[in-house]
Amino acid sequence: MLSANIEIRDYLANLIAEYNAGNGGHFTAGRLPSERELVEQFSSTRITVRDALTKLEAEGLIYRSNRRGWFVAPSRLVYDPSSRVNFYLLAAQQNKTPATQLISQRCIKGPAETREALGLVAKEKVIELVRLRSLNGRPVLFETIYLPEQRFPKLNKARLEGSLTVLMEEEYAVQICHEDNRIRVSAVYDQVAESLSLINGAPCLEVTRIRYEGDRKAFEFDKEYWVHSAIELSIPSK
Amino acid sequence: MLSANIEIRDYLANLIAEYNAGNGGHFTAGRLPSERELVEQFSSTRITVRDALTKLEAEGLIYRSNRRGWFVAPSRLVYDPSSRVNFYLLAAQQNKTPATQLISQRCIKGPAETREALGLVAKEKVIELVRLRSLNGRPVLFETIYLPEQRFPKLNKARLEGSLTVLMEEEYAVQICHEDNRIRVSAVYDQVAESLSLINGAPCLEVTRIRYEGDRKAFEFDKEYWVHSAIELSIPSK
DNA sequence: CAGTGGTCTAGACCACGAT
DNA sequence: TCGTGGTCTAGACCACTGG
Known part of the structure; x- marks a missing residue:
């Protein structure tokens, strides 16, 4: 029945x-x-x-x-979080048209979770970047990026809508040594939901990432909220 | 408001x-x-x-x-799909009590997607195993495993509720050389939903896995449906 | 058995998008 | 302004769980 x-x-x-x-x-x-x-x-x-x-x-x-x-829903973007291929290249390879919009940029104390992950002490601050990324005009990713202010002084504002990985390599000589990704199904609310044209409480794929350089010093903390129908993760191993 | x-x-x-x-x-x-x-x-x-x-x-x-x-919801099981730690060990490490139930075992032609992934030809068949795994009495994972019959003759029925990885190593000298994991948010229906005590259309985390041995010969194809609140993936890299 | 969630009816008003 | 989805009212009956 x-x-x-x-x-x-x-x-x-x-x-x-x-x-x-x-x-x-x-x-x-x-x-x-x-x-x-x-x-x-x-x-x-x-x-x-x-x-x-x-x-x-x-x-x-x-x-x-x-x-x-x-x-x-269009076909999903296939994304390997452990590869460092940037968003633009990835999208292009899969015949999708990418775009990025910088929503806000602030220098703040930052939430406890972030401070801990980045190993910040006393009055050290973080730069918070909030971006919205789209494929073929459809918003698919809301991301918040936290960077230690001391490590990245005078961020080049003109480049904040492009690939940060490339920017960090070229202007700050960052060499990634390790990366942790945490992936879970979650839900979006408020600014995240609105930016993605979703309703409050809609399911999403949440990726939390910490990147390390040199002798395992954390230099980047990210929270990504993906429209779940827009993405499929591919994780090869060995 | x-x-x-x-x-x-x-x-x-x-x-x-x-x-x-x-x-x-x-x-x-x-x-x-x-x-x-x-x-x-x-x-x-x-x-x-x-x-x-x-x-x-x-x-x-x-x-x-x-x-x-x-x-x-209890705390999530943290799971690294690229590590080969088996379910029992993983659960124990995180102070959870695991259990496995073999729901069915058949030898069939198998769906096209599976046959293709395993590189089957003509009349070669697959063994289909359906299992339900629980943590502390709560069902969290519904999985369907496909194995080429020719590679795994006379499967030891007594061991099908334990770790297949261990069984395959010990009784069939399998040496994994590579693994592909595909992860997406999806929904469960019918037998999967019922087995997991979910309603039709409830969201889940779907993992599709292909394992290869020797010179990249596929020997296992899995579909996993996780109760999404029960799991968090951890993917380290480099 | 009573109590739970699962499904459904037949409406209503509101906020927002497109034009 | 009109059409869309978003939210909500006030019920109903059914299927299943557990004692």
Whole structure:
């Protein structure tokens, strides 16, 4: 016995599969019918229709753009966090158009977790960079980067929307010696949710990264929130 | 302006934080108040209460046990997919009690994706093992393992609930040379959802793994579905 | 058996996006 | 301004769990 929300999910999942295979004139510009249209079509209610849409969202088959509608999710960016390939190159290799927007830049004391990870003492401050990255115009990554101020004086503002790895190498002679990545499924709220056009509490993939240089001195602490349907991690080993 | 579901979320998130810090007599045995109790407490409706609970679930702060109730999520298992530490050792190191249940064992042709990954031709078959793994009695991982029948004849049934890595080393002289892991946020349905006490469409962390031996011959294909609040991946590099 | 969550009905009003 | 999704009300019945 199928429940109604699963029925609707299956129906849409089939249309999406056809659309992705290039066989479908369903969906103009990847936009799904409005929730109210689906309600009519299935003689159902918005609760049930939204249940179905939420399931498809969880699977990563569709995504929402806040109050604009539901869209078929493009193929995922495949990303190896242990490789140091930068975002622009990675996107280009996978035929996607990347963009980066610097949202804010501050010099602050910083949260305890960050200070500890970077081994800061007394009055040492951190530079906090907040950036939003997009693929083909769709925001997919909200990231906050913390750098010890002392290690990176006079950051070149003009370059903060480009690859930081390259900037750090070229202007500060950074040589990465080690990197820790922590990956978990989590949820986004407030500024993160709004920036990514998601609703409060939407699931995401959270990556926390600490980078070390020289004799294992931490020089960078990152928090990344990925729109979960936009990414797949690839981790080779040995 | 806070919406009601966020208010309820925040209220519960605070209680959960206290409970986890050991300061709270809230929640007996980690069980949250029933949805209907929360409805009364907040003069709200189940829709709104469930919105709040779903958000907490997405964050990994609570989990549901199908039709039994909502529970505070224990600390996550930290897991490095590129290390070959087996599940039992890993759990023990983190003070958790592991268990494995073999759900089914078959010899079949297998799905196309699997056959391709394993490089099977003509009538070669695969052994399909389905297992459920638990931590402290809570199911956290549903996995399907595919092995080429020709490479692993006469599998020792008695050992299929233990570490396969150890079994393969000891009885088939397998030497892993390489491994690919693909990680994505996805959703569970049907048998997977039921086995994990989740509802259809609940989010999960999906890991697809291919292992190679000798001169890059694939000998194992795995699909893992993790209850997302039960796991955090740790990926060191360089 | 009672109590839980799972699913669903049939509406309503609001905030925001596009135009 | 109109259409979209976001949030919410006030119920209902069902499936399953546990005592």
